[in-house]
Amino acid sequence: MSDEMILVTGATGKTGRRVTRLLRERGVPVRAASRSATPSFDWTDRATWEKALRGATGMYVVHPDLGSPRAADDVAAFARRAAAAGARHAVLLSTPSDAPAEEHVLSAERALGHAGLDWTVLRVRWFFQNFSEDFLHDPVLSGEVRLPAGDGKEAFIDAEDIAEVAVAALTEPGHAGWNYELSGPRLMTFADAVAEIARATGRDLRYVPLTPEAYAQEQRAQGVPEEWVRLTVDLYEHVRSGGLASLGDGVHKALGRAPRDFSEYADTTAREGVWNI
Numbered sequence: 001m002s003d004e005m006i007l008v009t010g011a012t013g014k015t016g017r018r019v020t021r022l023l024r025e026r027g028v029p030v031r032a033a034s035r036s037a038t039p040s041f042d043w044t045d046r047a048t049w050e051k052a053l054r055g056a057t058g059m060y061v062v063h064p065d066l067g068s069p070r071a072a073d074d075v076a077a078f079a080r081r082a083a084a085a086g087a088r089h090a091v092l093l094s095t096p097s098d099a100p101a102e103e104h105v106l107s108a109e110r111a112l113g114h115a116g117l118d119w120t121v122l123r124v125r126w127f128f129q130n131f132s133e134d135f136l137h138d139p140v141l142s143g144e145v146r147l148p149a150g151d152g153k154e155a156f157i158d159a160e161d162i163a164e165v166a167v168a169a170l171t172e173p174g175h176a177g178w179n180y181e182l183s184g185p186r187l188m189t190f191a192d193a194v195a196e197i198a199r200a201t202g203r204d205l206r207y208v209p210l211t212p213e214a215y216a217q218e219q220r221a222q223g224v225p226e227e228w229v230r231l232t233v234d235l236y237e238h239v240r241s242g243g244l245a246s247l248g249d250g251v252h253k254a255l256g257r258a259p260r261d262f263s264e265y266a267d268t269t270a271r272e273g274v275w276n277i
């Protein structure tokens, strides 16, 4: 009998929840970890790490703020403790190699191997599910998605595809040492994505391109913390300037199939009713 036990960090989040579900469907023992789990796992409180790591042979690593210097340090320390506690392999949810804060992200990626773990890195693009499970959900409900992304293109990806690649890497041979660049099948503007949701829901919905200054002002007026305002302005600027306008072949390489298209996600999610008003 296999002694595998997978620790899933970020287990309540958009990819971690799906990784947890898929592993359990395969009968793999899982420890689902996050601040709201029992016992609580908190990246900012290293005293909580030991219990989370106990008995784990593999890990899905999600840090909520991978672009920060603190995250690189956290991931390195976590990887060392995991290896010392008996873990053998880790899958890291990462960002595209040309994204802002590249230096900290690369340092976090390299930390897994430096700790002696077999590693797989998932460099992922914007999730489809940001429109239904996160910060773009309310704007969709309001009828206007107001962002400073211009007509820049992104290779949005389905969090289900990311989770399937993570589970393959955690349970099957052949994925160690891979940096998978994971994207959806086509480049889309935010206007394209919003139009797909409008089509699928039959709702009157539009994308409104803002200047970075106007966006920042609107965010501050809504009480969004300054650090988050600056971070998101930079991220949208990266999209606007075309910095993310390329496709990745990671889903093909890891799963041998095409990634799911945004239109399929829009249809399925519309049927679930989360965009109903």
Ligand SMILES: NC(=O)c1ccc[n+]([C@@H]2O[C@H](COP(=O)([O-])OP(=O)(O)OC[C@H]3O[C@@H](n4cnc5c(N)ncnc54)[C@H](OP(=O)(O)O)[C@@H]3O)[C@@H](O)[C@H]2O)c1
Pocket: 009, 010, 011, 012, 013, 014, 015, 016, 033, 034, 035, 036, 037, 041, 042, 043, 044, 062, 063, 064, 065, 066, 067, 093, 094, 095, 124, 125, 126, 127, 130
């Ligand atoms: N969203 C995207 O489109 C996207 C694209 C590319 C890369 N990424 C990267 O993916 C990572 C996760 O982002 P996400 O959007 O997937 O987040 P998410 O879905 O909101 O999930 C975040 C998870 O982390 C947990 N968490 C938050 N703070 C924590 C802490 N201090 N200690 C332990 N767990 C904590 C949350 O659960 P609790 O609240 O229960 O702790 C939740 O399970 C980030 O590094 C981000 O840069 C995201």
